[in-house]
Amino acid sequence: MAIQTAVVIRILRYLGYKVLCDRYLEESEIDLAMNFGEFAAQLRTWKIVKAIAAKPDVKILLDLPFEESLRRSILKNEPFPDTEEKRRKRAGFYELLKLQGDYCTIDARMSVSEVSGAIDSFLFEHESPVEECREAAR
Secondary structure, three states: OHHHHHHHHHHHHHOOOOOOOOOOHHHHHHHHHHHHOHHHHHOHHHHHHHHHOOOOOOEEEEEOOHHHHHHHHHHHOOOOOOOHHHHHHHHHHHHHHHHHOOEEEEEOOOOHHHHHHHHHHHHHHOOOHHHHHHHHHO
């Protein structure tokens, strides 16, 4: 699946399409660490996946305070929800991602249309979205 995804994304980008993915390698790595331990990210298969994966032009992080995230998760009535401890651990990983500065962070407390507009802005309106994000974060 990883190879197929990498190839399809590259072809679409070559053809001039914008590709929006809802997960990044870092998020998958967080899942690996949380579910299988830190050693999982050191496995040869994961290193191969990371090597062949298409790299995004811009990474967007929808930022939501923990309590609001928890509230929304409860409203979704997920069939297999994480424990609060696991959610807090995941939130800590996301905080670390924000500090790395590789992400355009959007306040997800905004309305759906405002969040969508912010995503569109980073994807379509900026010459250099990564630099725009870094400038906005300063």
